[in-house]
Amino acid sequence: MGRLLLSVMALSLLSGCVAVQPWKRGELARQSMAWDPDPLQAGLADHVYFSKEAASGRAGLGGGGCGCN
Amino acid sequence: MKQLIAALLCLPLAAFAVSPGQAAPPTAGPLLSGDGEAGLPALRGQVVLVDFFASWCGPCAQSLPVLEKLRNEMQAQYPGRFEVLAVNVDTDPKDGRKFLRRNPISYPAISDPDGAIADGWQLPGMPTSFLVDGNGVVVLRHEGYRSGDEQKLRGEIQAVLGAK
Numbered sequence: 001m002g003r004l005l006l007s008v009m010a011l012s013l014l015s016g017c018v019a020v021q022p023w024k025r026g027e028l029a030r031q032s033m034a035w036d037p038d039p040l041q042a043g044l045a046d047h048v049y050f051s052k053e054a055a056s057g058r059a060g061l062g063g064g065g066c067g068c069n
Numbered sequence: 070m071k072q073l074i075a076a077l078l079c080l081p082l083a084a085f086a087v088s089p090g091q092a093a094p095p096t097a098g099p100l101l102s103g104d105g106e107a108g109l110p111a112l113r114g115q116v117v118l119v120d121f122f123a124s125w126c127g128p129c130a131q132s133l134p135v136l137e138k139l140r141n142e143m144q145a146q147y148p149g150r151f152e153v154l155a156v157n158v159d160t161d162p163k164d165g166r167k168f169l170r171r172n173p174i175s176y177p178a179i180s181d182p183d184g185a186i187a188d189g190w191q192l193p194g195m196p197t198s199f200l201v202d203g204n205g206v207v208v209l210r211h212e213g214y215r216s217g218d219e220q221k222l223r224g225e226i227q228a229v230l231g232a233k
Contacts, residue, residue: 022192026124026158026159026164027160029125
């Protein structure tokens with residue numbers, strides 16, 4: 001168990017991940033860090049996508065559409 | 070073993086944070102609102118609660134009015150012996166100033182946009198406050214804020230001031 005723990009800790013040192021310090025987490029709260037910085041723009045893009053592709057739900061749902069949009 | 074693993078997981082954050090018994094790291098900087106500077110050297114001899122806050126930190130909006138009330142209460146009880154020093158860690162001081170307009174305080178607030186002061190204290194989370202005695206030694210580290218935490222802080226402050 002101790003060896004496994006040591007291995008995990010050693011491997012974590014080799015990763016490229018860097019912990020964001022608690023006092024720098026404001027950077028993560030920035031609007032530009034969101035997947036969809038502009039919800040209105042994202043909604044419009046969604047509508048255009050499923051209308052053109054006939055695939056309601058965009059990339060978030062499985063299955064196809066009927067082509068009747 | 071579970072406790073050991075939990076302790077190891079917390080190690081990166083807690084191991085280097087300033088703890089009671091240690092000397093307070095350098096803490097001084099320009100005032101967030103207005104001209105001039107403030108910091109621990111100017112408050113030497115007083116018991117100081119160093120409170121780190123940011124505009125993006127939800128619990129800070131709750132803790133600031135409580136600290137303001139506690140500070141006024143302690144200053145009335147122990148005139149000239151207690152002060153709160155707020156340190157704003159917003160990368161854009163404008164955000165901090167806007168936050169203070171919504172949550173006004175009468176104690177000094179300094180700006181730490183590059184995180185140099187916070188880096189020295191190695192904060193384990195936000196908000197975090199440290200109680201520093203008159204000799205510049207940390208006597209309490211308080212992480213986070215929950216309603217009712219002021220009771221504990223009041224007790225600790227009174228214990229330090231009463232022991233003098």
